[in-house]
Amino acid sequence: MMVERVPILKIGDVLLVSIQIDLQDQSVLALQEDLAEKISATGAHGVVIDISAVEIVDSFIGRMFATIASISKLFDADTVVVGMRPAVAITLVELGLTLGGVRTALDLERGMKILGVLGRQRRGER
Template sequence: MTERVPILRIGEQLLVSIQIDLSDESAVALQEDLAEKISATGADGVVIDISAVEIVDSFIGRMFATIASISRLFDADTVVVGMRPAVAITLVELGLSLGGVRTALDIERGMEILREQRARRRGLTDDGEAASGGSAAALR
């Protein structure tokens, strides 16, 4: 039986915390489960915590990029957090790029990045005003 990676909903985002050694089968199951969860919840962002991942091979590296592509198809941004230096080095040595994937040191910063991206997408600044330079009242 393939171990499943839990996918948790936190507000408008999903948190995927990989705490197992990913086999090819569990990586494919994660892709399928995540696509279903994004579709079912309408989440606008995904944080993937890989702090427990010690080793990646080319398949697992490509899986991270594929997950980001799948998320984009569902209009959700992806942030990978907790990448160990050895994992980053391996990805570079394998020639794998995580195009379109933001990275952050920890889950808190990853969630913050997704909130900022959501606000930009909705055209709002940090204080809730329209990004065009003022409130609706000021534009009248």
């Protein structure tokens, strides 16, 4: 079976992941691996995961978003999930998933602003 892959685009020192497919467990696992490899290869300091096209999540996919953020953090990259639909937010809360460590923003522009502020703080700390 062919696993659909989610494209990962590099914009400056940020990786943009725009999920436009129906997420299956295998595609989420592939994304986790692909993203870890891309962060390592590029040295990106931020990851934006756009889930505006995602209509349904289950507990596995919800946990994987938190896992992806944890993996990104190990590579010194901050993660922002953008574009969450109200139904997805409600489902995550009903499943008891808080997405610990994952910042969220209403849209891509706000997500990029969050990473911009974090980027300036990071440069100031070094």
